[in-house]
Amino acid sequence: MKVLIVGCGSIGRRHAANAARLAETAVHDITAETARDCARASGARAFERLDEALAWRPSVVVVATPHRSHLAVARQAIAAGAHVLIEKPLSDTLEGVADFLVAVDASGRRAYVVCNMRFHPGPAALKRHIGRVGRPLFARAHVGNYLPAMRPDRDYRTLYAARRAEGGGVVLDAIHEIDTLTWLLGEVESVSCQAARLGGLEIDVEDYALLALTHGGGARSSATLDYLRRRKSRGCEIVGADGVLVWLSEGKDPERCSVRLYRDSADGGEALVEVPAIDTAQPYRDLMAAVLAEIERPGSTALLGARAAAADLAVALAAHQSAERTGAAVDPRGLR
Template identity: 50%
Template sequence: MKCIVIGCGSIGLRHSRNFAAAGCEVAVIDQDAVRRDQAAQETGARAFATLDEALAWQPDMAVIAVPHRFHVPLALELLDRVRALLIEKPLTLSANEAKRFQDRAQQSDTLVRVVSNMRFHPGVASLREALDSIGEPHFARAHYGNYLPAMRADGDYRKLYCAHASEGGGVIYDAIHEMDYLCSFFGQATGCAGTFGRIGTLDIDVEDWASIVLTHATGMRSSIHLDYLRNPKSRGCEIVGTQGTILWESLGKAPEACRVTFADSKSRKTLFESAGIDTNQPYLDMAKNFTALVDGGVTDDDRLASVDDGAHVVALAETCKQSLGSSVALGAEFSREASHSCNR
């Protein structure tokens, strides 16, 4: 299997290494010749200066890992020119652009998926496996917090894309994973409300804090807290049901301690625990799953986010940023699975 990775930033390098580890022959593309050649040397990949050169190599699949505003234009150029396409999250920063891409992708023979590495995280995976144990779910509370200056220890946080509105930054779009995995659990959301702002002293022009409430078609409620202020990094989710509660708690980064527990009125048990998980493993598992799907070795599963999934969470994020605290109903075109029952 031949795979081209477009973009040689930190996430592009990660994808290059992981798709090579998944058994693919990898090539990288970047307009910056120095960064492109360095990425090729570090990962053992081929290097191409242009997309046309890379396509002449006849790749089977492509991974788009460039700034958000280029995701859809590149994806449109690649449809029907590769067998499969994996697009970094978020799919785009515009619900309208996401809808147009949805429509075009449905007419294409190219298999398209959106990066969903958190669905492969042991915390999220353990929650998914334990959903049956809590009976009918009432509500979920998810959170993510990571002090922005500590996000890249080797660089100035003010140079990161997530620090700038013009580059699609802000914690809502950056931490779109929480909305994604909750919708994969409980079905797409039919409405949301949110409040957000810049409440810290970071030198950024985007929100560093957000609180969001989703209403799923089943009546299930999910609340999400996101921030760039918490030190050390923390991530997790609590899901409360008629027969018990499951709780995922992750703390720290390199190492990241992770624990998932189940509790009811009579007992408590640990479902998963690690003092230091391999934080690259979810990305590698996703690369292996996607490669096997393209190669026909496995059937599709909902751990790989579809274009509809990717477009839906973009609509949610956009709606939350526009609602300013008021509950807003989402259009039917972004709730194509509104009748989807809870995935338990």
């Protein structure tokens, strides 16, 4: 099997290294020297032109370019006969998404979107054990990380996350939390959002957002997202009719992860996951292995399909609309 990585930035280099462990791998970037550097580091082959790379006939193309070019590159890959894995989010706009999904269906190829958090021990345990809390009533998710410290080798002001024109802002960047809540509780029918720039960072996007979601089954959830927390923290609490699941991850390199189940107010809870220092690279390795498995056995893994990713994107963009309307509820289904 052949895997082509398009885009050799930091995430593209990670995907190239992981793919090269499992399959014959090639890379392409609009900057030829960047592609060659990535190829040398991962043991892959480098192509200077995208058409030449697609003529190599890869089975899977991983799209790791800036958000605004995701759909254009993915459509070329689908037309060349490849399955695609697109970096999150699917795009920074819903324009062209419906047509892309139609093209995927017509091609007989499959399209997925990167959601490595589905392979993280925390959300994966929530998914496995959610049935043990009975009917889910509500959930609270959060993620916080300090933007200036995310990439120590880069000025944070130059990162896509800091720039509206490049699809930045904590709502789109933290779309994992939207996906986790949807994965656990079902389709989102309504979203309200308060968003702001609170931290005095030199960015033109929100660094804080609070989302309130209503899910199709009647459950409610909230997500607090920020670029301001000096110590990284991520987690989710699910309250059901018969118990509570709590996932908490604290710190970064090392990241401590725990998941506990509480069935009685008097007990200390059942430890489902307790890892003092998780391997933060492992979810990305598992994700790449899942892509290759899906080619042979569709539907056999937790991979996020493009249609579900489009629903996640609609929720994020509905949150932006709600924030502009001072928190008025928006139905994301009306945007798709």
